[in-house]
Amino acid sequence: MHHANHFYGHAHIMADYAGLEYPPRIWGYLQHGWNILDGFAHGTEFVDGMPLFVWSDGVRRRGWSMGRRNYYVIGSPWSYLLKLHPELATPAPDAAGTIHYPFHGWEGQHVLGDHGRIVRSINEHEEGPVTVCLYWNEYRNADIRHVYENAGFRVITHGYRGLYWRKTDENFLLKQLTEVRRHKRVASNRLSSAVLYGASVGLQPGVYGDPMLLQNEHPAFGGVARIKRMWPEMNLPFVPMDVAKAFTDTELGNDYLASPEEIRELFRWKLN
Amino acid sequence: MDSKGDGVSAAAESQTEVAPVEQPETRAVLLGAELLNWSDLEPLNAEPPLGGPAALELLGAVLTGAQHVLLAGPHTLEVIGYVAERAGSLDVLLRSFADAESVAERYDARVFAGGLDRFGAEHGEASYDVIVALDGIPRLAGPDTPELVWSDAVAQLRKRLAPGGVLLLGAANPFGLGRLLDVPRLPRDDEWGRDVEAGGAPPAGLAAVRAALDGTGLATVAAYCLFPGTTSPELALTDPAGPGDAAPVARAVARHHAGGPKLSDPYRTAYDAVAVGLGTALAPGYWFVLTDNAGRDLPERLGTPAVPGELVEERLLAATRADDHQAVRQVVAEYVDWLQTQDHGTAAAAATDNVLADGTSYTLLAEDPEAPGGTHSQLAVRHLAGFVTRSMAAGVRQPWSAGGTPRALTERLAAMARIEVDDALWEAAGVADAAVTPQGHVEQLATIERLTAELAEARAQVDWFEGQLDKLRKSRSYRVGRAIVSPLRATYGKLRTRLR
Numbered sequence: 175m176h177h178a179n180h181f182y183g184h185a186h187i188m189a190d191y192a193g194l195e196y197p198p199r200i201w202g203y204l205q206h207g208w209n210i211l212d213g214f215a216h217g218t219e220f221v222d223g224m225p226l227f228v229w230s231d232g233v234r235r236r237g238w239s240m241g242r243r244n245y246y247v248i249g250s251p252w253s254y255l256l257k258l259h260p261e262l263a264t265p266a267p268d269a270a271g272t273i274h275y276p277f278h279g280w281e282g283q284h285v286l287g288d289h290g291r292i293v294r295s296i297n298e299h300e301e302g303p304v305t306v307c308l309y310w311n312e313y314r315n316a317d318i319r320h321v322y323e324n325a326g327f328r329v330i331t332h333g334y335r336g337l338y339w340r341k342t343d344e345n346f347l348l349k350q351l352t353e354v355r356r357h358k359r360v361a362s363n364r365l366s367s368a369v370l371y372g373a374s375v376g377l378q379p380g381v382y383g384d385p386m387l388l389q390n391e392h393p394a395f396g397g398v399a400r401i402k403r404m405w406p407e408m409n410l411p412f413v414p415m416d417v418a419k420a421f422t423d424t425e426l427g428n429d430y431l432a433s434p435e436e437i438r439e440l441f442r443w444k445l446n
Numbered sequence: 447m448d449s450k451g452d453g454v455s456a457a458a459e460s461q462t463e464v465a466p467v468e469q470p471e472t473r474a475v476l477l478g479a480e481l482l483n484w485s486d487l488e489p490l491n492a493e494p495p496l497g498g499p500a501a502l503e504l505l506g507a508v509l510t511g512a513q514h515v516l517l518a519g520p521h522t523l524e525v526i527g528y529v530a531e532r533a534g535s536l537d538v539l540l541r542s543f544a545d546a547e548s549v550a551e552r553y554d555a556r557v558f559a560g561g562l563d564r565f566g567a568e569h570g571e572a573s574y575d576v577i578v579a580l581d582g583i584p585r586l587a588g589p590d591t592p593e594l595v596w597s598d599a600v601a602q603l604r605k606r607l608a609p610g611g612v613l614l615l616g617a618a619n620p621f622g623l624g625r626l627l628d629v630p631r632l633p634r635d636d637e638w639g640r641d642v643e644a645g646g647a648p649p650a651g652l653a654a655v656r657a658a659l660d661g662t663g664l665a666t667v668a669a670y671c672l673f674p675g676t677t678s679p680e681l682a683l684t685d686p687a688g689p690g691d692a693a694p695v696a697r698a699v700a701r702h703h704a705g706g707p708k709l710s711d712p713y714r715t716a717y718d719a720v721a722v723g724l725g726t727a728l729a730p731g732y733w734f735v736l737t738d739n740a741g742r743d744l745p746e747r748l749g750t751p752a753v754p755g756e757l758v759e760e761r762l763l764a765a766t767r768a769d770d771h772q773a774v775r776q777v778v779a780e781y782v783d784w785l786q787t788q789d790h791g792t793a794a795a796a797a798t799d800n801v802l803a804d805g806t807s808y809t810l811l812a813e814d815p816e817a818p819g820g821t822h823s824q825l826a827v828r829h830l831a832g833f834v835t836r837s838m839a840a841g842v843r844q845p846w847s848a849g850g851t852p853r854a855l856t857e858r859l860a861a862m863a864r865i866e867v868d869d870a871l872w873e874a875a876g877v878a879d880a881a882v883t884p885q886g887h888v889e890q891l892a893t894i895e896r897l898t899a900e901l902a903e904a905r906a907q908v909d910w911f912e913g914q915l916d917k918l919r920k921s922r923s924y925r926v927g928r929a930i931v932s933p934l935r936a937t938y939g940k941l942r943t944r945l946r
Contacts, residue, residue, distance in 0.1 A: 221906055221907055222903040223900065223902075223906065224907065231770075234769070245769075246771065246846065430772055430775075433861070433864045435864045435866050436864070438861070438866065439866065440858070
């Protein structure tokens with residue numbers, strides 16, 4: 175239906191959960207990242223009457239107020255991934271240190287900011303070993319990578335999220351989960367999906383440092399300022415665990431997860 | 447002038463000597479102004495007489511040890527017989543001559559035929575222990591009583607009440623649920639034009655009726671709200687309120703209004719009215735128990751026991767109306783989980799509008815003697831489809847496009863309970879796969895709105911898919927593939943022809 179349904183291997187996770195080997199088209203639009211507006215990227219062209227599958231009820235409410243209908247709250251693919259991998263339900267035995275996600279852009283929108291300042295902020299707040307996870311386009315940029323490597327951090331990427339149904343790393347989120355389990359803290363310069371994912375499995379979250387600006391970020395989203403106004407309790411270097419749990423449960427829609435039967439019905443998928 | 451045969455002289459003579467009124471041989475005592483060629487007990491184009499289980503229940507509570515009883519106005523033979531069995535002596539006052547004769551023949555009672563205005567002190571007992579006028583005042587007289595003032599009529603009855611006696615009086619509500627449900631119709635035969643001030647109607651509004659009754663010197667020891675109608679109420683409640691009362695009231699109102707055109711969905715209207723505390727204000731009518739003996743202890747509810755909890759149907763409706771997906775899922779899953787563990791009879795009767803939920807404990811509101819067969823999954827699908835059909839027929843807001851038939855929404859709800867509905871299961875569940883008929887005009891408008899929106903969506907989807915096909919056909923990969931496949935196809939075709 176829409177190529178964003180396949181970003182980060184989301185469609186593959188949902189197919190796996192629903193008992194299918196390979197994802198058929200999803201009858202509708204699947205939210206592909208934590209979103210502070212209607213669940214979808216600005217400018218997404220919707221076809222009237224097609225279902226909008228979103229992570230949380232807040233997204234549904236905001237979207238309705240913007241004239242969108244046919245929402246269906248099903249929780250995040252990440253939450254389904256956790257169900258699919260009980261072997262990753264606990265931290266790795268040698269889990270230590272922090273995994274840090276410098277806020278990333280994508281192919282069409284690059285982040286503007288000073289990676290050196292991020293390094294300094296990490297050094298200010300983190301004590302143990304630090305892994306920095308860059309998005310693939312930044313990871314491929316040797317200059318950016320070196321800034322972090324020179325600081326003594328381990329630098330990784332989880333892969334390519336895909337574009338127009340091509341080159342999607344089906345195991346993107348699984349790699350992320352595996353990596354997250356090797357750490358005790360998750361941090362970023364912006365409250366973002368990666369912080370939510372890490373916090374949702376019990377890593378202590380931290381948000382600090384230069385939030386960076388997304389090139390041409392649409393004002394409808396309100397930017398970092400809106401995020402900070404809305405969730406000041408989550409924009410702290412050391413977020414209390416109970417606060418983080420309540421926040422991630424809500425935003426990842428953990429109380430909204432559907433059964434495999436329901437996912438098949440919603441997505442119009444059939445078992446063979 | 448020969449006065450013999452002179453009509454004028456004969457008339458003058460009759461003015462001085464009142465000729466005795468000829469009394470035909472009748473079983474009933476004729477009072478005058480009796481209604482001929484008419485029956486309230488078997489009406490052709492008029493309201494039926496008052497009856498029903500709630501009336502019997504009330505009479506059972508009141509008629510203990512009653513000596514002299516007056517039954518005034520049209521009540522069913524069942525009611526008359528019930529009173530006759532319990533009264534020491536029974537007088538019956540009916541406006542219809544035919545009814546009076548019929549009742550006099552059937553029961554050991556004195557029957558008076560005619561208007562209340564003709565029922566003087568010389569008729570019947572001097573006073574009565576119980577006067578039953580549950581049908582109210584208007585039908586205590588016919589067209590030959592041009593003026594019947596409600597308060598005068600009540601005073602007349604009250605005058606015949608013995609000290610410590612009980613007057614049971616009915617009064618219709620001019621703005622009851624019927625005003626919200628019934629489509630206007632042509633007047634019936636019993637709705638002849640009446641005096642605007644003296645047509646027998648009670649004062650407008652419950653407060654005005656109660657104030658008028660206060661003036662009789664009797665205390666109102668109970669005031670019942672009647673449902674679903676005034677002539678055959680199934681329920682009489684002193685304080686209809688909350689979900690526990692809303693459910694039985696709505697069921698009774700829905701049965702009463704089944705068939706025929708309606709302004710709005712009777713079930714929904716009645717349920718919502720009672721649930722928000724408008725049950726008393728919108729009751730179709732009332733019964734008042736009046737006495738000067740304050741020691742009377744009467745039931746608060748007639749026709750239905752107090753039920754705890756809330757219908758599963760209402761929980762589901764509340765969740766779908768609010769687009770609360772989590773709540774919809776939870777209610778459906780818990781309800782179906784419960785249903786799966788019940789014996790067949792219970793599961794078969796456990797339609798969502800027949801199951802009361804109190805937390806996660808469920809009870810049937812009523813047994814279903816015509817319970818359908820089938821597996822538990824089939825029954826669950828059948829019950830969910832019933833819910834979907836009713837909610838669509840009631841024009842209730844749905845969280846998702848229904849696509850015209852209930853099946854799509856039923857499949858969605860069933861999937862929440864981990865039941866996948868395929869053609870075989872749908873057929874086995876025995877659900878009619880028909881378009882939903884909206885309950886009333888309000889719901890028709892809502893349905894038109896919904897279907898218009900869904901049609902526009904479907905058109906937009908067709909256009910979009912058409913555009914996608916176009917894009918595919920123009921894409922390089924399609925054209926390259928076709929350039930390769932087309933010659934192969936042609937060669938294969940030729941070869942096949944030759945080999946044949």
